[in-house]
Amino acid sequence: MSFEINATDRGCRARAGVIHTCHGDIATPVFMPVGTVGSVKAVHQHELRDDINAQIILGNTYHLYLRPGLGTLQAGGGLHRFMGWERPILTDSGGFQVFSLADNRKIREEGCTFRSHIDGSKHLFTPENVMDIQRVIGADIMMAFDECCPGDADRRYARQSMELTHRWLDRCIARYNSTEPCYGHHQALFPIVQGCQYEDLRRESAAYIAERATEGCAIGGLAVGEPTEVMYEMVALCCDILPADQPRYLMGVGTPANILEAIERGVDMFDCVMPTRNGRNGMLFTAHGTINIKNKKWETCFEPIDPESPAECDRVYTLAYLHHLMRAEEILALQICSIHNLAFYLWLVRTARRHILDGDYARWKSAILPDLMRRI
RNA sequence: GGGGGAGUCGCAUAGUGGCAAUUGCAACAGACUGUAAAUCUGUCCUCUUCGGAGUUCAUUGGUUCGAGUCCAAUCUCCCCCA
Numbered sequence: 001m002s003f004e005i006n007a008t009d010r011g012c013r014a015r016a017g018v019i020h021t022c023h024g025d026i027a028t029p030v031f032m033p034v035g036t037v038g039s040v041k042a043v044h045q046h047e048l049r050d051d052i053n054a055q056i057i058l059g060n061t062y063h064l065y066l067r068p069g070l071g072t073l074q075a076g077g078g079l080h081r082f083m084g085w086e087r088p089i090l091t092d093s094g095g096f097q098v099f100s101l102a103d104n105r106k107i108r109e110e111g112c113t114f115r116s117h118i119d120g121s122k123h124l125f126t127p128e129n130v131m132d133i134q135r136v137i138g139a140d141i142m143m144a145f146d147e148c149c150p151g152d153a154d155r156r157y158a159r160q161s162m163e164l165t166h167r168w169l170d171r172c173i174a175r176y177n178s179t180e181p182c183y184g185h186h187q188a189l190f191p192i193v194q195g196c197q198y199e200d201l202r203r204e205s206a207a208y209i210a211e212r213a214t215e216g217c218a219i220g221g222l223a224v225g226e227p228t229e230v231m232y233e234m235v236a237l238c239c240d241i242l243p244a245d246q247p248r249y250l251m252g253v254g255t256p257a258n259i260l261e262a263i264e265r266g267v268d269m270f271d272c273v274m275p276t277r278n279g280r281n282g283m284l285f286t287a288h289g290t291i292n293i294k295n296k297k298w299e300t301c302f303e304p305i306d307p308e309s310p311a312e313c314d315r316v317y318t319l320a321y322l323h324h325l326m327r328a329e330e331i332l333a334l335q336i337c338s339i340h341n342l343a344f345y346l347w348l349v350r351t352a353r354r355h356i357l358d359g360d361y362a363r364w365k366s367a368i369l370p371d372l373m374r375r376i
Numbered sequence: 377g378g379g380g381g382a383g384u385c386g387c388a389u390a391g392u393g394g395c396a397a398u399u400g401c402a403a404c405a406g407a408c409u410g411u412a413a414a415u416c417u418g419u420c421c422u423c424u425u426c427g428g429a430g431u432u433c434a435u436u437g438g439u440u441c442g443a444g445u446c447c448a449a450u451c452u453c454c455c456c457c458a
Contacts, residue, residue: 036411058410096410104412117412148410192410223409252410273411280414281407296404334414 001140001188001215003247009355011362013239013266016353019216019247021140022185023080023088026055028247028268029352031259031345032090034276036060037067038083041276042331042338045085051311052342056087056140058271061133062094062125066116070136078138078183090271091139093130095165095192095220096252099148107147109164127171131179131189138183143218144172146192148251151225158196162205165194173212188215190249193238197226202234206241217242218249219267223258232261239266256285256348256372260365263352270349275341280334282326285344289374291319293337298323305336311343 005017019026033040033048035057040048048054059079068082076082079089097114098105104115111126127145134142146165149158169191176189191209195201209217219238222231235250242248249269250262259270275285282294286306291298298319305322306314313336325333355364 032410034411041411042414060411063411090410092410097412099410101412143410146410218410220410249410254409258409270410272409273413274409277411277413277415278408281416282414283408292406294405329414331414 001186003216003245005245007357007359009264009361010359012264013236014263014352014356014361015266015268016356017247017268019268021056021088021188023086023140024055026088027350027353029259029263029349029356030055030269031349032056032058032269032271033342033345034058034271034273035083037063038079040338040342042280042334043276043342045083047311047339048085048342049087051313051339052346053310054087054342054346057085057089059089059091059137059139060094060097061091061130061137061143062097062114064091064137065094065133066118066123070133073138074136074182078136080138080183088140089138090141091134091137091143092251093134093143093145094125095143095146096148098125098146099150099224102150107164109167111145111168112147127168128175131172131175135179135182135187138181138185139187140185141188141190141216142176143251144169144189144191146194146220148224149194149196149221151197151221151223153196155196155198155201158194158198158201161196162194162201165192166205166208169209169212190216190218192218192220192251193242194221195234196221197230197234199233199237202237203241206238210242213243213246216247216249216269218251220251222250223253228258231258232265235262235267236265256345257369259345259348260352260369260372263349263356264362264365272345275345276338279337279341282337283341284337285341285372286376287344287347287368288371289376291376293319293323293333294326295323305340306344309340309343309347311339314340314343 002020003017005015008015017028033054038059040057073082098112101114106113111124114123130145145168147161149161181187191213193205193209195205222234239248247268250267252272253270254272282292284291284293301319303319304315305317305319309315317336322336355361
């Protein structure tokens with residue numbers, strides 16, 4: 001894997017680049033749709049490719065390990081082949097589940113034990129087996145096993161958590177270096193900065209990660225309850241320390257505004273469940289603001305969902321029709337909302353890239369931001 | 377004509393002397409950030425300074441400290457027999 005930077009904006013730290021992988025190139029800044037269990041919920045692979053033009057998607061180590069399980073994944077030739085997706089895949093390590101399944105897990109030095117949310121069975125994740133599992137999944141980008149620390153953690157806990165994540169990282173790297181890809185294509189390993197909302201911890205962590213990163217780095221543990229401004233400060237601070245010649249991935253973020261702010265501070269890669277989850281719950285993101293398609297006001301709005309969208313469903317179907325489908329609880333509504341939101345997110349980062357190349361990113365961002373944050 | 381049953385806040389339901397009244401649906405909003413989410417939350421008779429206040433359970437009258445609940449009549453609907 002390699003990363004080339006095409007342009008750095010004149011007015012800010014935003015950059016436009018290309019990540020080259022064995023499964024194709026990824027133009028950055030990039031948004032990666034989340035496909036936790038080997039499926040971007042409610043969206044077909046051909047829609048991801050042709051309507052949305054997703055360059056890379058996410059899978060999740062924890063979920064795929066529980067189901068379908070490693071045997072099936074290996075027999076199926078890895079996740080790319082199993083799910084019929086020939087473009088790049090990044091897998092999260094399960095670090096986020098250490099956070100989100102807090103009631104069903106126990107953290108120790110060795111690793112983290114989980115109770116399966118599916119059948120209650122007990123499982124142990126260690127830095128070593130998380131590397132092994134991601135080898136079997138076959139992700140182009142594997143993530144280090146970390147603890148995603150809650151946003152309101154106190155300093156003492158945040159430090160302990162960060163130091164554990166660092167020790168786990170060294171074990172991840174050792175395992176990574178002593179194992180080979182299963183399917184013949186290269187797999188990169190991204191370490192993850194932690195440190196919660198404490199500046200000194202973030203600095204320390206970013207420096208630790210910068211020393212060990214070879215192909216890319218991630219910033220984790222943000223957008224987990226801390227104020228948005230704090231998140232922006234942490235992002236800026238981390239980007240200053242992380243290697244300039246590697247892609248930077250801000251994990252789990254975020255709203256359209258969050259993404260533009262982070263791009264301005266030097267982030268290249270994003271993922272978030274928001275476009276798909278909120279879409280399934282009736283929220284549409286648009287260049288003019290967010291709308292709740294379930295609201296009565298859309299009942300007779302016979303305008304196309306988005307006449308400019310590359311996705312056919314956005315141009316063909318009206319807001320009134322989508323409103324009707326949503327109310328009628330038709331599965332098609334969830335599909336259309338998900339496709340629309342993903343198409344919008346990808347339009348957003350594509351347009352951001354163009355403005356970075358043009359050198360007027362900051363100005364464009366300031367102009368579009370109030371609209372994005374509006375509620376229609 | 378005779379006998380039996382039923383009328384509750386849009387719809388459907390609970391309620392057998394202390395009730396502004398149960399639950400579901402519908403309706404109207406809100407939330408959602410490395411997915412335990414096609415999920416969750418709030419409002420849902422009227423007014424409110426959010427403390428409450430005022431009117432309600434087909435209609436009218438009665439019993440009772442107190443009635444959606446008991447009694448009587450009336451109206452409407454359903455079932456059975458002629």
